[in-house]
Amino acid sequence: MRKPLVAGNWKMYKTPKETEEFLKAFLPFVQNNEIAEIAICPPYTSLYIAHQQIKDTSIKLGAQDVHWEDEGAFTGKISCKMLRDSGCHYVIIGHSEQRTYFYETDETVNKKIKKVLSNHLVPILCVGETLEQRNQNQQKEIVKMQIEKAFQTIKDIGETVIAYEPVWAIGTGINATPEQAQEMHNFIRSLIQSLFNQEVAEKIRIIYGGSLKPENAKEIFSQKDIDGGLVGGASLKPDSFYKIIQSVI
Numbered sequence: 001m002r003k004p005l006v007a008g009n010w011k012m013y014k015t016p017k018e019t020e021e022f023l024k025a026f027l028p029f030v031q032n033n034e035i036a037e038i039a040i041c042p043p044y045t046s047l048y049i050a051h052q053q054i055k056d057t058s059i060k061l062g063a064q065d066v067h068w069e070d071e072g073a074f075t076g077k078i079s080c081k082m083l084r085d086s087g088c089h090y091v092i093i094g095h096s097e098q099r100t101y102f103y104e105t106d107e108t109v110n111k112k113i114k115k116v117l118s119n120h121l122v123p124i125l126c127v128g129e130t131l132e133q134r135n136q137n138q139q140k141e142i143v144k145m146q147i148e149k150a151f152q153t154i155k156d157i158g159e160t161v162i163a164y165e166p167v168w169a170i171g172t173g174i175n176a177t178p179e180q181a182q183e184m185h186n187f188i189r190s191l192i193q194s195l196f197n198q199e200v201a202e203k204i205r206i207i208y209g210g211s212l213k214p215e216n217a218k219e220i221f222s223q224k225d226i227d228g229g230l231v232g233g234a235s236l237k238p239d240s241f242y243k244i245i246q247s248v249i
């Protein structure tokens, strides 16, 4: 049985003080949660304070990106070791905003995944097609290529999570329908089976992201191959994030 994962991707929101306030309000809601695994991915500057507050709970900490080198003259970059020592468990890799605005390519995604896995962190690999690609019915081809390249020459993907995030659904208020999402998740699971084996395909968690909110989460999460969500905007408020977590069946 795959344990669902609901992860909050805070993007460039919340100072350390705002992070502290969020967690003070949020932690009482989830004290006895056993339904889903919960993670928050705040900005780097909030990792320390968040770790202090959640280290004795079951909530996991994640970062939003990482550099693939161990250390060196890479101004502005953060290494896996720095993230691990800050209490991180997950690292989001290949988010569409990184791909669109910050020169992330399938090659850099591949380097980052290798480094993250070798540092005993867990990648959350983001994949998804643009609206133009979907309008041309290329979504499966695109996602297949992104996944094949991300995992190139990797034999053991460990606990890696895949987040299917159609670019046209991110931050737009327009979510994929449960059927569209299920179709893609099922396609991704079959692809994982062909790239690795059945055991890996049954074990891997494939989560959905893109305009998840309390109003649509239940229907999306009820689909067979959808193992939780990566939540942007709606994870910034304790009550809406909690309502989405509660929607996991």
Ligand code: PGA
Binding pocket: 009, 165, 169, 170, 171, 172, 173, 209, 210, 211, 212, 230, 231, 232, 233, 234
């Ligand atoms: P959204 O973002 O929930 O605000 O659409 C999701 C994401 O970018 O991970």
